[in-house]
Amino acid sequence: MRNMTWLLLAAHIVGVAAAAIAGRRSMKTGLVVAAVAPAATTLFAASELIASHPERIDELAWVPGLDLTFAFRTDALALMMTLLVSGIGALVFIYAAGYFSDDAAGSSRFPASLLAFSASMLGLVWADSVWTLFIFWELTSITSFLLVGHKNTDASVRTAARRALLITGGGGLVLLAGLLVLTGEIDSSLTGLTPVSGTGASLAAVLILIGAATKSAQVPFHVWLPGAMAAPTPVSAYLHSATMVKAGVLLVAVLGPAFADVATWRWLGLAFGAASMLWGAIGALRHRDAKLILAWGTVSQLGLLVTLLALGSDKAIFAAISLLFAHALFKAALFLVVGEVDIRTGTRNIDELHGLARSMPVAFAVATAAGLSMAGVPPLLGFMAKEAAVEAVLEAPNLDGLLALVAVVSGSVLTVAYTTRFLLGVFGPAATAGRSDTEVAPGRAAMTAPAVLLGLAGVVGYIAAETVTSLVGPAAVELAPGADAYTLIRWPGLKTAFVVSVGIVTAGAALGALLSRRSTAIPRPVGADAADASIENILAFAPRFTGRIQHGSLPVYLATMGTTASLAALPFVFDLSIDHLTLWDNPLQGVLAVAIVVSAAAGVVVRSRLGAALTLGAVGIGVSALFVNHGAPDLALTQLLVETIIVVGFVLGLGHLSRQFPEKSGSWRAARLFMSLAGGLVVMTGLAAASAAPTGVAPIAELADTAVSEGGGGNVVNVILTDTRALDTLGEVVVLATVAIGILALARVRQAEVLT
Template identity: 40%
Template sequence: MLVAHFITAAVAPLLVRLWGRNGFYALAVVPGLSTVWALFQLPTILAGGTLSESVAWAPQFSLRLGLYMDALGLVMTLIAAGVGTLILVYCARYFGDSESGLPRFAGVFVAFAGAMLGLVLADDLIQLFIYWELTTVFSYLLVGHKAESQESRRAAMTALTVTTFGGLAMLVGMIMLGETAGTYVISEIVADPPESGAVVTSALVLIMIGAMSKSALFPFSLWLPAAMQAPTPVSGYLHAAAMVKAGVYLVARLTPAFGDVPVWQVMAVTFGVVTMIFGGWKALRQFDLKLVLAYGTISQLGFLIALLGTGTRAAALAGLAMVVAHSLFKAPLFLVVGIIDHSTGTRDLRELSGLRKSMPGAFWVSVVALASMAGLPPTAGFVAKELAFGAYTHGGRFDALILTGMVLGSIFTVGYSLRYLWGAFFDKEGVSPTPVHAPGALFLAPAVVLAGLSLLGGLFSNPADPLFATYADTVPQGPGEEYPTYLTLWHGWELPLLLSAICVVGGLVLFYFRHGVAWLGNRTALFNPERNYRRMMAGLETLALQVTGSTQRGSLPVYLGTILVVMVVSATIPVFTGRLWELPAPQIRLWDTPVQIIPAAIIIVTSLLILFVRRRLYSVILVGIGGYGVACIYYLFGAPDIALTQFLVETVSLVVFVLVLRRFPTYFSAPALRGRRTWNMVIGAASGVLAAVMTWFALVGRQAPSISEHYPEAAERAGGENIIAVLLVDVRTWDTMGEISVLAAAAAGVASLMFVRRRAQPRKAPGGVMALSVTKPPAPSTEGRVDLGELRFAPKDIRVKPVWNRTWLPGAAALPTERRSVIFEVVSRFLFPVIMVLSVYLLFTGHSDVGGGFAGGIVAGVAFIVRYLAGGRFELYNTAWVQPGALIGAGLALATGTAIGSAIFLGDVLAGAHGYVDFWIFGKAHLTVSMIFDIGVYLLVIGLILDILRSLGARIDEQIERDAALAEETEGPEARARAEEVTS
């Protein structure tokens, strides 16, 4: 089910591009099937059973991928999948085919729904946190859908900042809780919670902070109203079924285990009731219909957290019923707002008038949904609120205080419900009837279904009681719980009914005196979370700038020197405190063969010479020679695989350095060089001595046999003969996964340094998809060459086309004559396919011989480097027909897909498997699962090198040409004037 969501998210952009907005109908099938599947699990859950699935993830760290469904999980699944299905149907009529970024929106929305499902079904704390953060990231993308709008970007960043802060606090709490409990399995923690103590109390406080930030409780509520910049379908799903419901779910999940812990109950109830009152009071003063609902959601979320965190059976039953009721009334209200906005062009209730007659369908849907929100019979909201009031009518003073706060918050709820209905649909004095175009039936249908379920939920609440009671029975009975704790429309003439009547009357009074309420609210608005947040962030930015300015001087030698000094000092202390010199001295061999002296001497000499050269290029060459010497050392010690990788990395690094040096001064600063030389020698010598001494201690201090003795056996089990390759893609695959992720981040960092402005849209001119804007024609057209002309707005049919029998490299035609080398062009043309074939050979032989995905990718990158050096950036564009970002993304996706596929089919994440496959006339071939992972590494490395060439090569070429053109424009007239004076 979860995998289907993420696969659908991957293909969603394609479906929307093919079918336009109607593609949302197809996307709604997956959450729809998830809803149907969940309904089929009802008999099992009602019988007291559960559904669980577990796959080993990292057993040595007690981590696993576990899914668990009980009554709470089933209810939340129905909400997330069911409401998601209807909102996707709504999207098919809400958006137009010309909507900007619609394919991306579709993919992110489906992934968002999948992440929410994963969150409510996760049975591992770390797994839950991953889905938690995925919902944060996806909501950030959805809220910021209108990327051209500064308000949307600011709202998305606010939501990301606040929820990420809470998420980090929650992660620390989860780790503390998991370590204290001895397990990270949520169902096991709930069944056998650890004893309350300082660690558990601290963990619960941190987890509650995470839940509060996610569910927008006070004082973290500021991000939710700002998120109204998102499209209405996002707002409806985010408020009714996802994101904000994550915090509510987390509290509901842990309350059966920790509801009796005072700090858990006090935080949930106190902040919940305060938020309920605060959100309701703010909603009474809003004029934007979406903001009325947004602050209403804040109020309702406080109500839900307070109920579910109380820790009694009656409150838990009422809380879960209110969760469902809230989803059923809040989603249709948001959908109606979207319909009104589409039909009238405004959401301002001061400009809306007479819609009750012109939009009767939307009006009656709103009446039913608002009745449920206000707690009026016979809706689901009334049933849940009656039960909620009853949960606190027989307690002590604390319960009476809670009940008073809930009644006050409910009065505000009735007030802003009437404000919404009056503002959206009724006639207003002095406002002419708003012109509308009536919505289609499909546009209104999802809201009708949800409002209808809200009404049926009240009328037929009693049959649903066993499902909700299954969860409530996991929470102990509260003291003095005499009020009948079961769902029904009529409990009799009890105190809760009187309190409901007081809420209705109080809400009517507030609505009648709405102008006075607005005046009073504006005069008493002492606390402004939005303003305080902006001030806090401005202060943090100022502090960060001051600290960074005083500690980060922008000097890489200083940074590296600081790191090495700290390393030397930190590692030297245990040498003396532990008296490590008393260990027996190892047998030292200066060399195995005299040949090893040659590369060692080269490394030493080049390292010393670097300290005295002033030209930057010379220092780079010396570093490269030293690196090649290290590669020779590796080879002579019997490690050809590492030697090959070192040789290739040094080659690419040398080219990158040379490309970058074009924008640097030729010489180092002489005073700075003299001042640093002694300091650099001391640091380098200390670091080298430390490395040698620690290696010595590591060898003589070993207490057990080396794990390397088992490497040949591991290679044999993995079906490989190259131990290094087996280690990288089988034994230590997680390390390799992290390393390629760092490479992808490095590529993004390099590109961001060079492309400060927004990247131009990739074009086919002059032959490849990597072409960037060019402001100056590279050269005038001559015979046998291609005139590229002005490429900034070049039509799509402009390409570099090879002129046969005249040029070997099409892109080289754009280079000035003095920069061309026919011999180099011919050689590079012949070498390119040879090098590419060699790279593929290294890729596929890496498991049994020297090579691998990393080495093969670098060799392929070298082929593109040769092509670029021979033909310039236009030849690079012409040769590389795939975007570097696409290669990097494909590589990461393939590596990640291998991990997920291994978990599904082999029972373990990144599990290895191998075998022989008969390819008919080609014979049998030995294939391994890790080969797929290695192909991902291969693609990512090629993409990295292409991105570096584009950023540090082609981009700098463009800048140099632009500077030359500017200099020619400014200095040309002066030079001509001087020439005329001389000739005259």
């Protein structure tokens, strides 16, 4: 069916409104209503995949003149991502209905923001134009800000949300710059990319990778991710495992073919990936909050994905897509379990959790399945994906392959270690004897069911390896045509990769068991503190800077503007040529000119303010008469009306001022005289130069034709305003409306200040 993507996005938008209204009754109602659109989208993606429809592109010309289109494509990769975004999304909505109590605050806001985020993410994975992608990229930043800052009464939560917004938002700006550079080299479509090369390509590679690294929490931009754990756990499970943090990885994957020949892309990607994989895993080993362990683990896993994508071989891309799929499933399951532990015991600290394996057997089973999948232990989906990754780095030639091999192996050892520590810490017995087991509240079915489903998915994925291959294989082929040679293998036998894997798991498990007995000091979030400090510094600097340039002295403002405008117009002096100047087209212009000059001169010498206002009005009326004489009635009419309003405004404003201009000291008066003369001269020469150097043929004939044929109006000026250049008008009136609202707001503030 054509345009299905539009319909589904529209359904999400309707769902956002419906969830906001339904949420007023209770959080549960809102969440259940919100779950409808993601569930429908999951069914759509599943049916497309089962029917194996060919990829389709839905396009909508947005601003054809600027080559801006909304384009969505549903190829194998997009459908796989849809399955994750909407499938896990629907489960998270159900889980959240169990997570929140009925009297939870923000029940109207939360379901609506979560669904709005889900819609933004769908737009991002469907996008087939860099600009469509960028818009949805930014939308995910904004909606996730609302979600991270859900508990907005807590100052530390607000700080964390602001940090996440500013880092991902700043990264968005860098990405925009990168995309602008890139689209100078290639088309704005995201499919069928041709490799680019050269300096521009290297610059674009650096900028785009930085943008992707901020979103996907790569070192050193990862500092927002642990802080974002201040969000409610359903949000963490959804945003910080399955979806938002994958946006950067997806971008690296989709743009990878274009940068295949750019060395900067490969090396910077490897650097980001390797650093994140190791530092993230070390972070996960240092923290004692179960949710933070998982968050740091996510940084590490994302690093692994970026490493594989940067490596760029067919096998590496196949492994990356498989891991991306597996990671979404097991990490979401783990987060959901941690949320349940948090709700039922009241803590997430692994020092305070004892013996949960007995008291929460279902959660323990899910966590074990998901955790072992993360560690890469058979018989689980994560094992097959990790195995493919190890094979890919073993096969990779050259120095970059060696670097990736070292990073992947050591990162994987640490991953197994923090998984072991996580499982032992949360579910194992007390480290010191004699501590009683943690008390556990009764379970909630709405929380348990989604976690069980996601945990089972890892097992089922292993049994049905062929089905998973038919899902991730074609998705990888979209990026690397050679990837169809690879499949997920249940039991590889005694190959090098398998031996390496056995070594990784053994070493990691030993390290994790060792570390789980030690209680190290919780590390200070140095990076997050540094980020906050710089944000605070900018916030402190801004008012000082603004106070310096916006000092409130009207004469200095006018002098600055006048001088700048004069200097800017200075180059026109060189275009001046006397030959083109004529005295007048007809004598009436001379008469009007004399009247204008006399009025202007009177304005200079007159000492009463009211008199000055009136002479200025006279100048304006004289100019509009000139317009009439020149055959521009529209311009004249507008000028006349503006003059009228300005004079009335002057009269109103003059009530606050003395009647006469005050005496000014000599030097300031001389300076102003000089500036006025310079301004006048520059405008005069500028106009003369402009009329002396006409370029090309005046477009009036063409404009007049299109005005009648396309705009359906005889007044060319107004057809230009409302049709030909209506986008400009739209922008101008929006500015006008904004200014008006600003004036009203300032007036109200002043009113309030005076009254109190």
